Amino acid sequence: MATQxxxxxxxxxxxxxxxxxxxxALLRYMLLMRGIEQRAMTLYRQGKxxxxxxxxxxxxxxxxxxxxxxxxxxxxxxxxxDLGAHLIRGVxxxxxxxxxxxxAGGVTAGRDGNVHFGDWRLGCVGMVSMLPDMMLxxxxxxxxxxxxxxxxxxxxxxxxxxxSRGDFHEAMNWAGVQRLPVIFxxxxxxxxxxxxxxxxxxxDPVERAAAYGFPGVTVDGNDAEAMFAAxxxxxxxxxxGGGPTLIEAVTMRMHGHAAHDDMKYxxxxxxxxxxxxxxxxxxxxxLRELGTDVEAIHEEVRAEIDAGVEEALAMPMPDPQTxxxxxxxxxxxxxxxxQAPYSGWARR
Amino acid sequence: xxxxTYLQAISDGLREEMRxxxxxxxxxxxxxxxxxxxxVTDGFIDEFGADRxxxxxxxxxxxxxxxxxxxxxxxxPVCEMQFSDFISCGFDQLVNVAGKTHYRFGLNVPITVRLPxxxxxxxxxxxxxxPEAWFMHAPGxxxxxxxxxxxxxxxxxGAIRDPNPVLFFEHKHLYRRVKGEVPGxxxxxxxxxxxxxxxxxxxxxxxxxxVHTALEAAEDLDGASVRVLDLRSLVPLDEEAILDxxxxxxxxxxxxxxxxxxxxxxQVAALIAERGFEDLDGPVVxxxxxxxxxxxxxxxxxAVLPSVDRVREACRELLAY
Numbered sequence: 001m002a003t004q005x006x007x008x009x010x011x012x013x014x015x016x017x018x019x020x021x022x023x024x025a026l027l028r029y030m031l032l033m034r035g036i037e038q039r040a041m042t043l044y045r046q047g048k049x050x051x052x053x054x055x056x057x058x059x060x061x062x063x064x065x066x067x068x069x070x071x072x073x074x075x076x077x078x079x080x081x082d083l084g085a086h087l088i089r090g091v092x093x094x095x096x097x098x099x100x101x102x103x104a105g106g107v108t109a110g111r112d113g114n115v116h117f118g119d120w121r122l123g124c125v126g127m128v129s130m131l132p133d134m135m136l137x138x139x140x141x142x143x144x145x146x147x148x149x150x151x152x153x154x155x156x157x158x159x160x161x162x163x164s165r166g167d168f169h170e171a172m173n174w175a176g177v178q179r180l181p182v183i184f185x186x187x188x189x190x191x192x193x194x195x196x197x198x199x200x201x202x203x204d205p206v207e208r209a210a211a212y213g214f215p216g217v218t219v220d221g222n223d224a225e226a227m228f229a230a231x232x233x234x235x236x237x238x239x240x241g242g243g244p245t246l247i248e249a250v251t252m253r254m255h256g257h258a259a260h261d262d263m264k265y266x267x268x269x270x271x272x273x274x275x276x277x278x279x280x281x282x283x284x285x286x287l288r289e290l291g292t293d294v295e296a297i298h299e300e301v302r303a304e305i306d307a308g309v310e311e312a313l314a315m316p317m318p319d320p321q322t323x324x325x326x327x328x329x330x331x332x333x334x335x336x337x338x339q340a341p342y343s344g345w346a347r348r
Numbered sequence: 349x350x351x352x353t354y355l356q357a358i359s360d361g362l363r364e365e366m367r368x369x370x371x372x373x374x375x376x377x378x379x380x381x382x383x384x385x386x387x388v389t390d391g392f393i394d395e396f397g398a399d400r401x402x403x404x405x406x407x408x409x410x411x412x413x414x415x416x417x418x419x420x421x422x423x424x425p426v427c428e429m430q431f432s433d434f435i436s437c438g439f440d441q442l443v444n445v446a447g448k449t450h451y452r453f454g455l456n457v458p459i460t461v462r463l464p465x466x467x468x469x470x471x472x473x474x475x476x477x478x479p480e481a482w483f484m485h486a487p488g489x490x491x492x493x494x495x496x497x498x499x500x501x502x503x504x505x506g507a508i509r510d511p512n513p514v515l516f517f518e519h520k521h522l523y524r525r526v527k528g529e530v531p532g533x534x535x536x537x538x539x540x541x542x543x544x545x546x547x548x549x550x551x552x553x554x555x556x557x558x559v560h561t562a563l564e565a566a567e568d569l570d571g572a573s574v575r576v577l578d579l580r581s582l583v584p585l586d587e588e589a590i591l592d593x594x595x596x597x598x599x600x601x602x603x604x605x606x607x608x609x610x611x612x613x614x615q616v617a618a619l620i621a622e623r624g625f626e627d628l629d630g631p632v633v634x635x636x637x638x639x640x641x642x643x644x645x646x647x648x649x650x651a652v653l654p655s656v657d658r659v660r661e662a663c664r665e666l667l668a669y
Contacts, residue, residue: 075421107453108452108453111451111452111453112452112453116452117452117453118453118455119453120420120453120454120455125417125420125449125455126449126452126453128444128445128448129444130440130444133413133440133441133444133445134445135413136409136410136412136413136414136416136417136441137413137414137416137417137420137445138417139410139413139414139417140413140414140415140416140417140418140419140425141417141418141420141421142417143414143417143418144417144418144421144422144423145421147373147399147418147423148423154417166409167409167410167413167440167441170405170407170409170410170413171410171413173405173407173410174404174405174407174410174414177405326450326451326454327450327451327487327488328450328488328490328512329450329456329511329512330511331456331511332456332458332511333454333455333456333511334420334421334422335420335421335455
């Protein structure tokens, strides 16, 4: 059932059409993600980011393109190489830098590090390190939407390594059995830490979708507009009662697993090949052709990042007295809607 | 008020809370048409329909994981593990997702997991365990274990209304053996200990089925005045009630059915050593199951589970100390 999705902008006038400002926004969020992560790596080397540091360099189109296709009332379980999805939902750069540096003003106020966060006020649940646990959480959200008869969808991202664990199977099976409005984005970035695809599975996992009773599509994960198109179509199918979709976003992890990893296990030629497919350069080329001043966008993003770093560096560290606070809730919360900048949602 | 078995009280609690709150729904293996392995949800599907009495795939990690997802978007799932032993397959979702979410970023996970637990009827190594302590050791999870019909209903409704993940251990050996007066409608029982028997010579601290073992042992102890404290909740643990029993009796037997090492009773004994030492007039005595899988054959099973005789013997020795 695997098919090749067509990249590029959608036909004029159709649902899911990207306006020029949408296409600029895709570039802007990718630049913001890359810029934040590059600056954070510097902060890490300066000793301001504790632990290790993980980024999604080269994979920006996967989270940005996919999250851009989700409506405010949808819910997201976001992976650690998908910072772009958090930015789209409305998490500010300052709160991201505060998170990396373990500051009181970070999204988890120092309780967790890296991209291990989710702002529930923006419709997101933070990931755990046991991948792909969040596939089940997203499936459960979709189950609630179906039980209540709501036109909403859930989305989650996971890597190629995640397809080897039981929760992948349990989530795919459950979502298939109950035909739930959930979108599974398999972020195939060629390596799970140092383990290549050849040591992970015998058959491309996109083929498995058919066995669970729903479609699997392979998308160029370095093309933000192709990601948007595939996820938008999957979301439409989901909210119309058509059930889940597995989207395999083929991409490449251009940095090591984390800051300590020199990635010597990756052949240089493979990196060179993927460097030529950089998702940001691709979107820039598109927009230049349309007459957009790409340099001006770079400048805006740089200024936003500078301001974010400054704000985060001024945040205090958390009070050690609070380390044992908040283990249990005293009142019930519920995920709230997030930002959804795609112009199509305003047009509805 | 009506007389119900422990099992009927659990059913009644589920039914009344489902009537009172349409966010509450049940998930589990064979709970729909079949009514559950122990018939706790017998007939529920007729009243509430298949969406709210959901037969799930045989996948415990998925039951917990999807319940978490449904809970954070506003529903109140109650999951049934067919046997508490099977929670090992859902351990990761409970411990790493459900238990840590509120601490990490302030989002509560309002799920209840029902766990039919305990031995005494030839269930063997995979249908007899008491895994409460696995979860006492994992921050962010509440753990309750009723011993009476009235508390079974009240603690279950309390668990469903609690904004946190709550593990509700229902002892299988009590299902049809224990009966009592149960209030109608809905009510909640606080997650605190209860004095099951007043006394001041010696205290037996227990929970679940072992409360009844303690009460039986206390009946024939040469006229000694024995106090039985029913913990009811293991997380939070009612430390003040435990220390109060130590102050009143000065001699304490800590009884639980779980394997001894790091069991709930070990935590109670440690608490007494730290904060009740000055009130003691003898060593803290523990009665529990040795660290073995629960064997199948009746003579072997009876040899490891705490019996009335073992508890009585332990009490006699401590009273004579």
